[in-house]
Amino acid sequence: MSRIDTVAENRIHKEGDGFDKEEIIDDWQLDMNFHVFSKHTLQTISAQDTLVHLECVEQLTPVDMMNLANGEHDATGHCVWTGAFLLLDALGVLLEECFTEKRILELGCGTGIGGIGLMCAHDKERRPxxxxxTDADPDxxxxxQRNCQQHNKLPKNKYGIQELTxxxxxxxxxxxxxxDTTLATDVLYDIALLPPLFQTAHSALKANGLFxxxxxxxxxxxxxxxxxxxxDQYIIDQATRSGFFLHRHIVPxxxxxxxxxxxxLNEPASLSDMQEVGASLFVFRKTPIF
Ligand SMILES: C[S@@+](CC[C@H](N)C(=O)[O-])C[C@H]1O[C@@H](n2cnc3c(N)ncnc32)[C@H](O)[C@@H]1O
Structure with a gap:
């Protein structure tokens, strides 16, 4: 039961016997569980001759923030985050080694910006x-899914979408x-999630695979x-404990x-702003024997 459902129930108790829960929710005409005030819009991101179209919300609402803080619901996957933009900026230097002709697993994909960016960017020969x-949030x-369908040139046998926690x-x-490669952008806002993140990345990778x-x-x-x-050092130590070593570290x-x-869509932070706040891009390699 969500926090707002609980509020509705309290109201039933306060207002006495004349109401039941269904009537009160009908009065409000609101979806009690999710994104009460959010509005998804279609946005376009362009890189050279590549266009990526994405349905997303421009920012989280106070209701989303409250649900995130109290562990009710994580709606962060409906926004496009700075870490995804950092990945797009880095594609020129990472593409050949990490993504071209590789089987990629994206963790915490949200709107799909990372994976869709890879599938749309550059010439066909350089794509995965x-x-x-994958993401834990079915919404x-x-x-x-809708964002992948926006790009009708994406062959259906070249990608999949799956719930994965x-x-x-x-x-x-x-x-x-x-x-060959696992990918995650801007997923670290709860440090306790690092060990399961590395664990999943490790089990999904082939020998010598990259994260x-x-x-x-x-x-x-x-x-x-x-x-x-x-x-940064904490992330590197955690990676080492999870069977990876640091292969490359790229700063904005x-x-x-x-x-x-x-x-x-708000212009994302500049590269110098990303640098200033300590954003960076790690490429870890799976340790051969662990
Ligand atoms: C801040 S969003 C980032 C979305 C996207 N990667 C981006 O950069 O725009 C974090 C994403 O991680 C997902 N996530 C959080 N915890 C997770 C978990 N334990 N397992 C799988 N996905 C998770 C959330 O549902 C959300 O979509």
Whole structure:
């Protein structure tokens, strides 16, 4: 039961016997569970001659923030986040090694911007052979599905969409040890989620596979976790404990800005602003023997 349902029930108790829960919810004419005030719009992101069309919300509402803070619902997957833009900026330097002709698993894909960006960007010869877009939030995956369908040139056999929560077992036939590269952008806002994130990335990868993690330091805290002084080092240590070693570390100042946003989507942070807040892009390699 959501927090708002609980509020509605309290109101029933206060207002006495004349009402039942159904009547009150009908009076309000509101969806009690999700995105009461959000509005999805269609946005366009362009990089050179590539256009990516994305349905998304421009920002989270106070209701979304409240639900996120109290653990009721994570609606972050409906926005496009700075870490995804950092990935788009870095494609020029990462494409050949990490993505071209590779089987890719995206973790926490949200709107699908990362995976769709890979599938649309650059010439056909430099694209992945297959991208599986995954997220824990089925609502975000529906948006992601519609976003994939916006691009009618994407061949249906080149991508898949699947619900996947980090740390949960992967289905052996389809997922385990079958990907060349795993990808996650801007997914670290609860530091307690690092171990299951690395665990899933590790089990999904083939030997020597790569994990591309585009990271923007946010309020990386958790009630279950003590504060961390050096977040980058903490992520690297956690990766090492999870069977990876650091292969490349790219910071925003090393990159050119590679894309533009159109429409009402806010212009994302500049590369120098990303640098200033400590955003960076890690490429980890799966340790051969672990
Ligand atoms: C801040 S959004 C980032 C979305 C997208 N990658 C981007 O950069 O725009 C974080 C995403 O991670 C997903 N997520 C959070 N915790 C997760 C978990 N434990 N397992 C799988 N996905 C999770 C959320 O549902 C959300 O879509």
């Amino acid at each position: 052979s297959y991208v599986l877009l 975000a995956l529906q948006v992601c 980090w740390g949960e077992p992967l289905s052996p036939e389809t997922l385990s040890a079958s990907f 591309v993690l585009s990271h923007v330091p946010r309020a990386c805290y958790s009630s279950q976790h003590p504060p961390v002084d050096d977040l 100042n090393q990159l050119p800005r590679a894309f533009r946003t159109e429409g009402s």
